[in-house]
Amino acid sequence: MQFKRELELAKTLAIEAGKVILEIYKTDFDVGYKEDQSPLTLADKAANDVIIPRLEEEFPGYGILSEESKDDGLRLKKDYCWIVDPLDGTKEFIKKNGEFTVNIALSYNGISILGVIYAPVLNELYYAVKDRGAFYEKDSHIEQIHVSERTEGLRALGSQSHRSHAFNELMDAKKEQVESILAVGSSLKGCMIAKGRAEIYYRFGLTSEWDTAAQQIIVEEAGGIFKQMDHSEMRYNRVNTLNEKGFYILNHTSSGLLGGLI
Structure with a gap:
């Protein structure tokens, strides 16, 4: 291999x-x-x-x-x-x-x-x-x-230590689609989505390359989506190591959340 x-x-x-x-x-x-x-x-x-x-x-x-x-x-x-x-x-x-x-x-x-x-x-x-x-x-x-196939009753993940007002507003606006919100620490959020134990995570605040690089490839190889908030691809080994745009993780596009939540 x-x-x-x-x-x-x-x-x-x-x-x-x-x-x-x-x-x-x-x-x-x-x-x-x-x-x-x-x-x-x-x-x-x-x-x-x-x-x-x-x-x-x-x-x-x-x-x-x-x-x-x-x-x-x-x-x-x-x-x-x-x-x-x-x-x-x-x-x-x-x-x-x-x-x-x-x-x-x-x-x-x-x-x-x-x-x-x-x-x-x-x-x-x-x-x-x-x-x-x-x-x-x-x-x-x-x-x-593999990521889950859910398109309804979605399970969202929130940060243990970095929950934002924007995230709370977003979840409140889409409460009919989101069944539950679980607070989880570190990159375990990406792992949980990759393993099919949750479907969505949005991070509005700043992170760094080392926060996202490992979980991104794990999510993507499990069939999920990992993008910056403007839907652009995350790049690595940059001069500026801050992820300034935020990012989101979804189980798949058919969840209807790509255009529906952002």
């Missing part, structure tokens, strides 16, 4: 980083803050230290963009770029609700082509490679996953 070595390494590193995160999760860890006032813990740094050196060693010709590493811009000259969030959902980690993940993605010429998401507390692994399908793995059980 193409990108087999990349996929196996990403899966291994996600799980190894998850083990390190869990060791810190069990302690009374300290919480610091970055310049933008987003929280930072020892677990963010420790997971980054597990992942980045191995990616550099095994794939020296690839660029790397990580939330917890200084960006020197050299990645912009590379066709392939690893995009890493060592601990997605730091706020959920701090709350100790278990809804945080390790995200590792690989982009090629701006397109996400491989993604791995591991939820340490749940011991759930999601992964996908472009044109190879999306998969779910837990306790040695592996299954290919």
Whole structure:
């Protein structure tokens, strides 16, 4: 399989980083803050230290963009770029609700082509490679996953820590179509839609490339839709790493929500 070595390494590193995160999760860890006032813990740094050196060693010709590493811009000259969030959902980690993940993605010429998401507390692994399908793995059980076929009684996902007024207004306006709204942390939202456990998610606020790259390819390979709010394609390994337009995830176009909710 193409990108087999990349996929196996990403899966291994996600799980190894998850083990390190869990060791810190069990302690009374300290919480610091970055310049933008987003929280930072020892677990963010420790997971980054597990992942980045191995990616550099095994794939020296690839660029790397990580939330917890200084960006020197050299990645912009590379066709392939690893995009890493060592601990997605730091706020959920701090709350100790278990809804945080390790995200590792690989982009090629701006397109996400491989993604791995591991939820340490749940011991759930999601992964996908472009044109190879999306998969779910837990306790040695592996299954290919697909988005749901629902077009009515839709299940929406909201953020645990970033619910916006715009999202609430949208859900209220479409309450006849939306059966339920469940708050979920981190990139688990994309995983839930890919696995057929929900149908829609809208994110109006700012995110970064490392928040979306892994879940995008997993959603798309499961048959779902992942677009920016203006319906344009999300691109990666950009100069500006912020996703400024927001994004949405849908199970499929026949849900009637593409034009109906935005």
